[in-house]
Amino acid sequence: MAAAAAVKSGRLQTVYWARGTLRSTVEKMAVSSSTLRARPALVERAAVALLALLVLLLCGLIGCGRRVVPVATSADPETIPGLIDVGLEGFTAEHHALGARIGEVLADEKLVDDPLDGVDEPEELLVVRVDPSQEDAVLEELRRRPDVHFAEPVVRVEALWVPDDPQFAQQWHLKAAGAPSAWDSARGAGVTVAIIDTGIAPVDDLDPARLLGGHNFLTGGDDAADDHGHGTHVAGTVAQTTDNGVGVAGMAPLARLMPLKVLGADGSGTSVGIADAIRWAADHGARVLNLSLGGGARSAAMAHAVAYARSRGCVVVCAAGNGGGRGVSYPAAYPGAVAVSAVGPHGRLAPYSSYGPEVRIAAPGGDKSQGEEAGVLQQTIDPSSGAGVYRWFQGTSMAAPHVSGAAALLEAAGVTDPGAVERLLASSARKPGAYGGAEIAADSDRYGAGLLDVAGALRTATVVWTFWRVALAALGAAVALGHARRLGQIRRTPAGLWPALLLGAGAYTVLAPLGVARVGLSALALPPAGMAQHFVGLAGTGVAASAIAFLGWSAVLPLIVALVARGLPPLRGIAAGLAFGWAGVLIHAALVRSIYLPVLPSWLAPVWLLIGAFVAWWVGRAVIVPERLR
Amino acid sequence: MKLRGRLERRDLEGGIWQLVTDDGQRFTLVGSIPVKAGARVEVEGFVEEGFGIAMAGPQVRVTRMREV
Numbered sequence: 001m002a003a004a005a006a007v008k009s010g011r012l013q014t015v016y017w018a019r020g021t022l023r024s025t026v027e028k029m030a031v032s033s034s035t036l037r038a039r040p041a042l043v044e045r046a047a048v049a050l051l052a053l054l055v056l057l058l059c060g061l062i063g064c065g066r067r068v069v070p071v072a073t074s075a076d077p078e079t080i081p082g083l084i085d086v087g088l089e090g091f092t093a094e095h096h097a098l099g100a101r102i103g104e105v106l107a108d109e110k111l112v113d114d115p116l117d118g119v120d121e122p123e124e125l126l127v128v129r130v131d132p133s134q135e136d137a138v139l140e141e142l143r144r145r146p147d148v149h150f151a152e153p154v155v156r157v158e159a160l161w162v163p164d165d166p167q168f169a170q171q172w173h174l175k176a177a178g179a180p181s182a183w184d185s186a187r188g189a190g191v192t193v194a195i196i197d198t199g200i201a202p203v204d205d206l207d208p209a210r211l212l213g214g215h216n217f218l219t220g221g222d223d224a225a226d227d228h229g230h231g232t233h234v235a236g237t238v239a240q241t242t243d244n245g246v247g248v249a250g251m252a253p254l255a256r257l258m259p260l261k262v263l264g265a266d267g268s269g270t271s272v273g274i275a276d277a278i279r280w281a282a283d284h285g286a287r288v289l290n291l292s293l294g295g296g297a298r299s300a301a302m303a304h305a306v307a308y309a310r311s312r313g314c315v316v317v318c319a320a321g322n323g324g325g326r327g328v329s330y331p332a333a334y335p336g337a338v339a340v341s342a343v344g345p346h347g348r349l350a351p352y353s354s355y356g357p358e359v360r361i362a363a364p365g366g367d368k369s370q371g372e373e374a375g376v377l378q379q380t381i382d383p384s385s386g387a388g389v390y391r392w393f394q395g396t397s398m399a400a401p402h403v404s405g406a407a408a409l410l411e412a413a414g415v416t417d418p419g420a421v422e423r424l425l426a427s428s429a430r431k432p433g434a435y436g437g438a439e440i441a442a443d444s445d446r447y448g449a450g451l452l453d454v455a456g457a458l459r460t461a462t463v464v465w466t467f468w469r470v471a472l473a474a475l476g477a478a479v480a481l482g483h484a485r486r487l488g489q490i491r492r493t494p495a496g497l498w499p500a501l502l503l504g505a506g507a508y509t510v511l512a513p514l515g516v517a518r519v520g521l522s523a524l525a526l527p528p529a530g531m532a533q534h535f536v537g538l539a540g541t542g543v544a545a546s547a548i549a550f551l552g553w554s555a556v557l558p559l560i561v562a563l564v565a566r567g568l569p570p571l572r573g574i575a576a577g578l579a580f581g582w583a584g585v586l587i588h589a590a591l592v593r594s595i596y597l598p599v600l601p602s603w604l605a606p607v608w609l610l611i612g613a614f615v616a617w618w619v620g621r622a623v624i625v626p627e628r629l630r
Numbered sequence: 631m632k633l634r635g636r637l638e639r640r641d642l643e644g645g646i647w648q649l650v651t652d653d654g655q656r657f658t659l660v661g662s663i664p665v666k667a668g669a670r671v672e673v674e675g676f677v678e679e680g681f682g683i684a685m686a687g688p689q690v691r692v693t694r695m696r697e698v
Binding site: 322396 | 641660679683684686689
């Protein structure tokens, strides 16, 4: 882990460069603002240009930030005394000998310098244990060598929030999937995940308040208790109660679980029962469906059920299968399903995992050929006694719920369209082998888009998207202000417009990764247009929630504010800014197709959003004109 | 159908039973398994549609099993 963290520090120089450029840009802005004040039209143009520049610089900064560890000296309490990492030019035996001369070589890895990323990276990484009293002198000596990219103490890197579940430290799989960093922005509140499996047992490390009423498709009743253990383990990976001082953690700790029992005590069931459960889940408010099951037989009923759930806005996550070869199981292989293959702690395909062109993403499923603790650790039941026990399981069934939990976190952060969830997970996926710093060739049949990294996906949905929302909003505002000036309707920008624009565009969501969910303010990971869903439920979970989603993702609220502001001139700038910000959010949502709206076909939702964006912009344009200038 | 082979308990999905036949085919077994893993057995049963947690080859519902 330390070695993997240290690899990332090779990008530090680039980050410093970007930060320096940013600082100088801001300074230039400050110097030039007084000159520009005299010419209002120029101010608007300069503001838009600088905002766009800022967006690009900050996006670049975030991209680099993914790979950064804090800079440290050996005096820093976060460093591990006597442990250093060294990035070297070229991969040679001489470097290993160098490591052996200065101490004990703990790791010697070959790295890949991506020629396309514009960053000159080391090709060899040594992790060496040295005499702590000599550490500074050794580092000094190493830094003088021309073939050394960097030499530094190894730093402990931890997420902002570490839960107090005593066995969390053994859950390598949650950390590999990026959950601890993701928990700073979202925890899955308000999202229901259907566990279509052997049922869920009410074990002590599952908060009963998060366990919804389910259905038993074997007996026809409501009792969906687990008599096998598989479903309880899977449910734990999705939403084990976390930070409760007991046992272990789960991917989306505040998500609700809907137990749908389709498999008996022997772990098997029928295609008809599974198809019925998929439809039931979609009709009863589940936003994510986890199917850690499968078989080799095609079933039209199940294929149609998957398509139905997808059309109702559900993310349908399925295990790829445990055949250990080519050939993905059903329902994972059906269109509309997210087929998940399994990897072990090093990010290498587990020997049992099925693969094929249908695989969309790989996630930790455990690889116990590396040892018992290389499995996935959750609470389950001992089926003979029904007592709660903590067990390491392995299988693609264990990989799928990591993706389901990740989907729940994204939904909670306002990405409600299943296609958008899937695209975000795919675009943020890491290279095969990345969990363990290994070098493995990309292979889309085995790994799909790559290895699950929910932290990266959430960073895009909060920080990166926020910059685009603000940029689009600012562009719309600049066009409107320029137009009003050309017509002689205004002389200067109405007071409060820009701050209100930032609020309407949800600029505060850039702060989400700093820990809004940690202090119970996870609504702040959403722009105002999507905030209602945080309090009333996601669209598709009920009529009222759906109606409010339609209203939120339209121009209704800025229109109401503008109508009020018409009679209160000092508020016009604020009303206009809010409307322009809102327009930026709506147009961005239409462009990235991130919002699911019930009833509307998926292609029509962006049309709704674009209409809303135009109306919001028009409202902003209208409200900035109090009267014609004399 | 009748199958002969070696009974395996595989550490997958919390534990599944499989039969490896003499010609190397793998079948996932469900139902009552009264014999210990590693034994050579004769299984009577029928192939099911096979949806479940195992996802590792055709599934046979065991009606009778004996050591041979």
